[in-house]
Amino acid sequence: MTGPAPEWENRLEALWASSDELPEEEFRERMAKLTAEIADEHPGVAHYELGGAEDSTGRPEQAAELYFKAIDAGLQGTRRRRLTVQLASTLRNLGRPQEGHDLLTAELARASDELDDALAACLTLMLVDLGRPKEAAGLALGTLAPHLPRYNRSMANYARIITEEARAAGA
Template sequence: MFLAMADEAWEARCAALWERLDEFGREEFVQAMQDLAAETDDEAVGLFEVGGAHDSKGFTEQAVGYYGRAVEAGLSGVRRRRVSIQMASSLRETGRPEEALALIEEERGRGSDAYDGALAMCEALTLAKLGRDREGLSVALVALAPHLPRYQRSTVNYARGLVGLDPVS
């Protein structure tokens, strides 16, 4: 019980630090997150959050290393899904879009959750980076379709047509 309360308190402090992201300079925020991460007993979570701090402040290449170590340390739950999205984005932006796309495809195979749209956004941008704009647009439209008040089926069929797939009935 005490450990769960301690974890909740740490999570609240972490969320509060993220809310103040724009109040810090680049190095200051990263250092603040490193200091906070040193206080958690969950190494994978600490590595993930430090990676995110690097990423959010423009240290994208360094973020990839932290993300990879977080996965190796056993990152799980929603942060596992988020690390795939964030690492794929970082890989794309550091000139490794092929690695990013492979990571996205692997993550998609893990199942479906509230981050499906974010995963699709990352995939669409990665496909565009690879010069596969029509595929990227198709992915984005399929992800958007469920959120439209009408025209969901039409949108999906147009998206499928962009990449030469038959319409769904």
């Protein structure tokens, strides 16, 4: 299944680029109007983008509802991965870090792409909120290790050890 037309994507990008200059209500109204154009053909994309507008204007409850609708509509690909980060973060902000943890863990098992580090960073926050700071530190260190100019192997090993110790201790 192909996504929305490039012309629509360009208008979406322009709207997001103007989001900081627009009053929040106007931004949400413009997003609702733009996503209505594709809602029948691409409901997952429409719900996701509308959810993002709600999220970015401080309405996490509305955002979460729309994100779940996007999942139910079968949203796939990069937008699905982005949605997972955004929804997990929203759930965390709503005091539901276990749900966010479960979403992120499942998504990380599904595929691998350029968003893996973002998923891991968000998962780190969930682990902290769940009272598992050592496991969070191990995950963060393990995610960071490949990006270091040196000491990659050592840091990756430290990350593995911290994570194994934390899991063994039930932390």
